[in-house]
Amino acid sequence: MRYIVSRLGFYILAFLGAVIINFFLPRMMPGDPIQSFLGRLAQTGGQITPEMIASLEALYGYSANAPLFEQFTSYLFSILAGDWGTSTRFFQPVMDVLSRGMLWTLLLVGSYILVSYTITTLTGIYVAWKRGTWVDSIITVGSVIISSIPAVVMALLIYFLFASDLGWFPTGYGYNPDLDPEASFKFIGSVAYHLALPLLSMVLLGMGGVMGMRSNMINQLGEDFIVMGWAKGVKDKKVMLQYGARNAILPMITTFAMSVGSIFAGSLIIEIIFNYPGLGQVMFQGMLARDYPLIQGYLLIMTIMVLGCNFVADCLLFILDPRLRSQLD
Structure with a gap:
């Protein structure tokens, strides 16, 4: 305490x-x-x-x-x-203006944290276990290249490809304006549909976390308790998940906390490009x-x-x- x-x-x-x-x-x-x-x-x-x-x-x-x-x-x-x-x-109380965009930003950032850290953690564990193989080489090199692309470039590429050119996804807003906000499958589906491209952009930009988890996992695999587990005949799956991954995840918690600021900064750019009604749009208009x-x-x-x-x-x-x-x- x-x-x-x-x-x-x-x-x-x-x-x-x-x-x-x-x-x-x-x-x-x-x-x-x-x-x-x-x-x-x-x-x-x-x-x-x-x-x-x-x-x-x-x-x-x-x-x-x-x-x-x-x-x-x-x-x-x-x-x-x-x-x-x-x-x-906007000639309104600041709290009222920010609260309207806050819900959408929290939805985007919360979805990103859930999806991205699940993918990067599990992928990092897997490639560390398969280190030195062609799977490790392809995934690690690919994750580094993708995460090195600037956020603006990544968002614009996805926007023009899937929204502007192909027309598979909407070009803006948080849901279909013809729908009334309510707890219905149709409205929730519309929200998820409009969220897809901004979320995809952020998840791809966060793929660099694979390397962090891979490095932590490899360090753990060299510890004495891992060797002891193998020597005692413990199954590989248990050694990988309960012995190695359990300890390798701890540094990722600190890394996540330190990256919260950059996550919100990245979401600001994404929201502006995709015309998503979050705090990024509000902040942009306020700065102008x-x-x-x-x-x-x-x-x-x-x-x-x-x-x-x-x-x-x-x-x-x-x-x-x-x-x-x-x-x-």
């Missing part, structure tokens, strides 16, 4: 540091969100008054004349109170409009997810690895 509490304290400090960066980073970008909004308003013929500017600054929590420390204090207390501000792009509250809200959610996944990984390692518990006793 002492270990869990200490890790939790570390992640709380990391979160506070991320909040500081999250506050100052958008303000280092060129441009002023209030002036950007007023510029769009002037293009439509709207009248701009000093009272209007003051009201907008109060509404969005941003003032070019207010000291940064005062802005940061107000921002911090607003976050703790659950008020993440109002979007200057210099929507500070929305950008800060997005980065804050990503911070919470990354730190949360790392904390869960630490807890799992503590539970699954008796060596870690013995070191702390």
